[in-house]
Amino acid sequence: MADKEAAFKRIYEANSKKIYHLCYGYTGDDDAASDLLQETFLKVWQNLEKFRNQAMISTWIYRIAVNTCLTYLRSEKRQAKDELTPFISENKKEEFSEKYEQVALLYKCISKLEESERIIITMVLDEVPYPEIAEVSGISEGNLRVKIHRIKQKLTELYNHYERV
Numbered sequence: 062m063a064d065k066e067a068a069f070k071r072i073y074e075a076n077s078k079k080i081y082h083l084c085y086g087y088t089g090d091d092d093a094a095s096d097l098l099q100e101t102f103l104k105v106w107q108n109l110e111k112f113r114n115q116a117m118i119s120t121w122i123y124r125i126a127v128n129t130c131l132t133y134l135r136s137e138k139r140q141a142k143d144e145l146t147p148f149i150s151e152n153k154k155e156e157f158s159e160k161y162e163q164v165a166l167l168y169k170c171i172s173k174l175e176e177s178e179r180i181i182i183t184m185v186l187d188e189v190p191y192p193e194i195a196e197v198s199g200i201s202e203g204n205l206r207v208k209i210h211r212i213k214q215k216l217t218e219l220y221n222h223y224e225r226v
Contacts, residue, residue, distance in 0.1 A: 117193060
């Protein structure tokens with residue numbers, strides 16, 4: 062048990078920031094992202110013995126996090142809370158400095174992307190190697206590079222639109 066705890070602690074320390082960013086990219090909400098981070102690592106803890114080293118552990122954790130986020134978003138849509146989220150995020154923005162406002166705006170723009178695009182761009186921002194991103198997203202590295210270029214163009218358009226508003 063002590064070995065499992067030590068291994069889990071190392072895994073958490075190596076991956077928690079990236080997973081938080083992924084969750085924040087899906088939700089645009091600090092509290093929801095923190096909750097989803099906890100839920101993801103609870104699942105990692107519960108299933109650590111089932112990990113078979115067929116992929117990198119970070120890839121496995123990303124898949125768990127993506128599934129956790131998608132489940133959360135589906136339940137949020139059913140509860141129709143998404144109308145409140147922009148209001149809350151607008152109020153929270155006033156609390157941040159200009160740099161944090163820009164980061165919040167970036168994540169707001171990311172949240173407007175399609176699910177697959179959010180996964181990819183969040184991993185790019187977290188400097189995940191392209192081969193790992195390709196594996197998680199299920200596309201070839203060549204297609205990934207094209208897709209990343211298009212996602213960046215979309216994000217630039219969204220960002221510029223919000224900057225003007």
